[in-house]
Amino acid sequence: MPTIDLPRLHTDRAWRDAARRLIAAQIPPEDVLWTFATPAQDDLFAGTTPAPMPTAPITVPKSFVALADTVAWHADPERFARLYALLWRLRDHPGLMQDRGDPDLARLRQMEKNVRRCAHKMKAFVRFRDIDGDGPRRAFAAWFEPTHHTVEPTAPFFTRRFADMDWMIVTPDVTARFDAGRLSLHEGQPKPDLPEDGAEALWGTYFRNIFNPARVKVQAMTSEMPRKYWKNMPETRHIPELLANAERRAREMAEAAPSLPPLRAGRILDRLHEDRRADPLSFAALAARAEEENRRAEPGYGRIVLGEGPQDAALMIVGEQPGDEEDRAGRPFVGPAGQLFDRAAQTAGLDRRQAYVTNAVKRFKFQMRGKRRIHQAPNRGEVQHGRWWLRQEVDLVKPQLILAMGANAAEALTGRRDGILARRGMVEETEFGPVLLTLHPAYLLRLPDPAAREAATAHFRADLAMAVARLTA
Known part of the structure; x- marks a missing residue:
């Protein structure tokens, strides 16, 4: 063998x-x-x-x-x-x-x-001590006890990090030496008698000052800094005292906290409050502001597409974002998803002409592939940007009911985008008023299985019929 x-x-x-x-x-x-x-x-x-x-x-x-x-x-x-x-x-x-x-x-x-x-852990917890060197370069040494044989594969990290000094990392397994810019590896040796380093007191002071007593999580701390390494780290000698006084120090910090926000933060908060107290813009002013932003549109975004419909509609329908056709036409819901919506609405007895139709996100976000503009899903910041426009439209129309179609509309109106399939068909009370959640027509178009698509479409029609029934009642 x-x-x-x-x-x-x-x-x-x-x-x-x-x-x-x-x-x-x-x-x-x-x-x-x-x-x-x-x-x-x-x-x-x-x-x-x-x-x-x-x-x-x-x-x-x-x-x-x-x-x-x-x-x-x-x-x-x-x-x-x-x-x-x-x-x-x-x-x-x-x-x-x-x-x-x-x-x-x-x-x-x-x-x-x-x-x-x-x-x-070796990169994080090796602590060098200054020793007297024989040459012109400063010399340092450290003792470390790794769990695995990681000195040899990790030593190049230290050669890059501390290339301007001579150093030695001693472990029971392997010793790494870096002298005059040359790395060498040797058999391990017992723990050497290293001198005290004057910088350790300064390092301890720094560690004590960055310790946040209000965010003490001992289990998380010991997971990131296992106790086996503590005996060779100078700062860990302060941990028992810091933990013992954490509750008292957190209370003192809370009592000493400023009662007023910093000047810059206060101005921002005042401006936000003024925006909330101010009367909504008129439809004409809203359209003028959209035109102004359209002139400064960034690459990869279409123009702002505002909603359309009666300005006193009892029902507001909110989709997700304009598509390529909506961006070109400057109108919401004229592409394939809008056409599917129109057919389903007609079956459910909902007259789109009597509703105000808009989107949660106002701009078509896309990526160019050749000559085609490929739809890109909006991120949370873009949903928040659209929320200001949506609030203006809601304040102007004052609908009795809002029909939210899809996750982005749900997030903009209710603050949550999760669980749409479980929440569809339900009315949730929000700061915008009652919101009925349903699926987005684009979701129905993407379903590959015909049976699943037909079942989801039936649910969609039922939700539209529920909106009609609620308004009629």
């Missing part, structure tokens, strides 16, 4: 070389014994005749190479066997790396995540 003893340094490359030879020799995983950094074993294939290197390259997915190069640094002694077993299976199943349900791959992915997390 081949016994593969891998070295402590350059472990990832040594594993790859060994795995290539084993695959070339057609040696199955169950016939291989993997060991790690055993001093008595110098030969890669101790006790056996070395398998030949493959004459042709072995093709594996790039994702497996990245996985192996990370998992090789895990502390689990079974990591090499697990990697080789997966490599053996990849010969016949090259798509295995995309199988999220495979337990072997899932285990290796978790090991990969653990190694990356350990490397992240």
